[in-house]
Amino acid sequence: MGKEVIKINISKEDDHVFHRNLNLEYPIIDRAEGVYLYESSGKKFIDGCSGAVAANLGHGVTQITDAMNQQAKKAAFVHSLRFETEVLYKLSKEIIDLAPKNFSKVFYTCSGSEANESAIKLVHQYHKDRGNEFKRLIVGRWQSYHGNTLGTLSIGGDLKRRTSFSALLYEHPHINSPITDNEDMSLTNYIDELESLIKNYGAENIGAIICEPIVGSQQGAMVPPYEYFKRIKDICKKNDLLLIIDEVMTGFGRTGKNFAIEYFDVIPDIITFGKGVTGGYAPLGGIIVHNDIVKAILENSNGIFKHGFTYSGHPVLVATGLAAINYYKSNDILYNCNIQSEYLLKGLNQIYDKYKMIKSINGKGLLIGLEFVPNRDHDKDFKASEKVSERLNQISMENGLVLYPGSGAKKGKLGQHIIIAPPLTVNNTEIDEILEILDKSLLKLQKEIN
Ligand code: PLP
Numbered sequence: 449m450g451k452e453v454i455k456i457n458i459s460k461e462d463d464h465v466f467h468r469n470l471n472l473e474y475p476i477i478d479r480a481e482g483v484y485l486y487e488s489s490g491k492k493f494i495d496g497c498s499g500a501v502a503a504n505l506g507h508g509v510t511q512i513t514d515a516m517n518q519q520a521k522k523a524a525f526v527h528s529l530r531f532e533t534e535v536l537y538k539l540s541k542e543i544i545d546l547a548p549k550n551f552s553k554v555f556y557t558c559s560g561s562e563a564n565e566s567a568i569k570l571v572h573q574y575h576k577d578r579g580n581e582f583k584r585l586i587v588g589r590w591q592s593y594h595g596n597t598l599g600t601l602s603i604g605g606d607l608k609r610r611t612s613f614s615a616l617l618y619e620h621p622h623i624n625s626p627i628t629d630n631e632d633m634s635l636t637n638y639i640d641e642l643e644s645l646i647k648n649y650g651a652e653n654i655g656a657i658i659c660e661p662i663v664g665s666q667q668g669a670m671v672p673p674y675e676y677f678k679r680i681k682d683i684c685k686k687n688d689l690l691l692i693i694d695e696v697m698t699g700f701g702r703t704g705k706n707f708a709i710e711y712f713d714v715i716p717d718i719i720t721f722g723k724g725v726t727g728g729y730a731p732l733g734g735i736i737v738h739n740d741i742v743k744a745i746l747e748n749s750n751g752i753f754k755h756g757f758t759y760s761g762h763p764v765l766v767a768t769g770l771a772a773i774n775y776y777k778s779n780d781i782l783y784n785c786n787i788q789s790e791y792l793l794k795g796l797n798q799i800y801d802k803y804k805m806i807k808s809i810n811g812k813g814l815l816i817g818l819e820f821v822p823n824r825d826h827d828k829d830f831k832a833s834e835k836v837s838e839r840l841n842q843i844s845m846e847n848g849l850v851l852y853p854g855s856g857a858k859k860g861k862l863g864q865h866i867i868i869a870p871p872l873t874v875n876n877t878e879i880d881e882i883l884e885i886l887d888k889s890l891l892k893l894q895k896e897i898n
Contacts, residue, residue: 475845480507483871483878485850493845496882497852497869498728501664501697501815505727505775506871512729512771519767528556528761536761539770543725543736546706546773548715552739555753556732556761560696560722561595563733564658567692567718568599569755571656574690574741577748583655583688587645591625591667592660594694594720603658606666608855621645621654625663626672639679651687656717661708664697665854668817668865669810677712690717690741696733697815700724701776701872704786704813711812717741727775727871730768776872785813785872788879792816792868795883803890805836805897814872817854820864822897829863836864836893843892849885 460473467474478488483506485493498504505512519535526533540554555570557563568586575583588594590605601610602618610617623641646654657680662671677691684691693716698708702724709716718741722733745753759765776782793809796816800806807821820836822828830836837853844851852867870882 482506482508483874491848493848493850494878494881494885495870496844496849496886497867498871499850500723501702501852501867501869502723502728504700504702504724504872505729505772505781506873509727509729509775511775512727512768515767515771516730516764519764523763526761526763527758529756533761533763533766535763535767535770539766539773542770542773543721543734546700547719547736548707548710550715550739551719551736553737553742554734555737555755556734556766557722557757558731558733558759558762558765559595560694560720560733561597561600562757563696563720563722563735564594564600564603564692564694565597566755567656567658567720567735568603570718570735570737570741570753571690571692573749573754574744575655578744580652580655580688582653583651585649585654586620586692587642587654587657587689588620588622589625589659589663590622591663591670592658592694593664593666594658594660594696604666621649625659625667625670626676627667627670635673635676635679638676639683642680642683646683646687646689651689654687654689656690656692657684658692658694660694660696660698661712662698662703662812662815664815664867665852668819668854669812669815669867670817671711671810671812674712677709677714681714681716684717692716692718692720694720696720696722697724700773701782701785702813702869703811703815704782704789706782708812725772726765726768727772729772730765732762732765732769779873781872784874788870788872788874788876789813789816791876792870792879792883795879796868799883799887799890802887803894805890805894811867814869814874816868817865818868820866832863834864834897836897837866839896840866840889840893844885844889847885847889849882849889851886 475487477485479486483495485495543554557566586603588603592604593606594600594604598616603620605622626638693709695707699721717738719736726732796809804823805820807819807824810817837855841851841853854865
């Protein structure tokens with residue numbers, strides 16, 4: 449784009465970054481524009497997964513970067529324990545406007561993990577201060593991911609991430625989340641699993657259940673049946689459990705609604721968010737709290753949530769969120785997400801017809817998962833050791849497409865999948881490019897496998 453390319457040559461020995469995988473060399477990204485990332489060598493990647501499903505608005509939106517800059521100049525750090533800022537007030541109002549009805553307060557963190565940690569603590573305080581101090585356990589689901597801190601790993605079900613640290617985890621119980629095409633287990637079985645868990649542990653020991661409305665990294669964007677959350681909510685009501693909905697990946701338009709829980713017509717008690725709130729321009733997350741909980745904190749805890757971080761409500765972060773939400777609204781990003789979703793699905797259905805190894809296409813909006821099996825006409829799964837989604841990811845990267853690989857639901861057949869989740873600003877031409885590279889990459893993968 450006529451910009452100077454800075455060539456950086458970093459040898460592996462000279463690179464002091466503690467990368468996730470110290471054996472790999474990572475491409476060095478020099479700049480990013482729209483849905484593209486440019487390596488310092490000049491190689492271009494199309495971002496088919498918005499980084500970690502975070503860069504929802506693409507790169508280089510100057511309305512957002514200008515707002516960050518202006519706030520940094522105005523007041524870079526104001527401690528929210530003592531002060532409020534205009535941007536904090538305004539962003540909270542915007543988020544409450546987007547949230548389902550009867551939500552009234554927003555607490556801020558710097559990540560999705562911290563958001564879920566905050567939800568765990570709020571649940572605990574809520575019950576304890578009402579005289580139910582033993583309602584400590586949070587029911588998680590084996591197919592959900594809620595973060596990488598110890599509390600959130602404990603409530604999440606990602607075995608790969610949990611295994612090395614299992615000695616440090618809290619013993620929160622887990623159930624399975626529904627797999628819509630799994631003939632072995634009907635919806636009733638999943639609900640029964642929750643009910644018998646509550647019976648075994650005792651409702652007096654359980655404070656909440658946490659669910660991703662549409663599971664991202666652990667289940668390839670599988671959408672649960674419409675009735676699922678209604679039935680979960682009924683059980684919560686019956687047993688005085690709070691329902692935490694983790695919208696870290698799905699929130700702020702990613703699935704074609706402001707929040708994915710809207711698809712199920714259920715009002716949770718706490719919504720957690722992260723990623724998309726700033727479109728990845730700054731690390732911001734948080735929890736949106738239903739007014740009933742706020743009232744309980746006022747009545748039973750002297751209005752004090754005994755929790756907080758140095759950077760809760762950091763002015764530059766919230767200014768970024770505010771500018772991002774203004775951008776979502778003024779550019780009708782939801783509308784674009786929904787029409788581009790249709791276009792993407794049309795193209796993916798054509799690709800599906802060509803490759804028997806695609807078992808299903810799942811998801812909503814621009815959070816679309818492809819599930820892989822050796823051959824969908826036969827009832828067999830890939831072995832985890834075949835690392836099919838990871839291999840597809842590597843081939844696509846070589847071809848200039850970034851995807852979000854995943855694997856590993858405990859029960860059920862969703863072993864290997866990838867997520868396609870481009871920025872919600874994507875257009876038809878860019879989707880064509882994603883589809884073309886995906887097709888080419890699948891062809892190569894198929895040849896390798898056969
Ligand atoms: N919850 C969900 C559903 C996520 O997808 C993620 C991250 O991928 C998290 C929580 C953790 O967020 P973070 O990585 O910002 O801590």
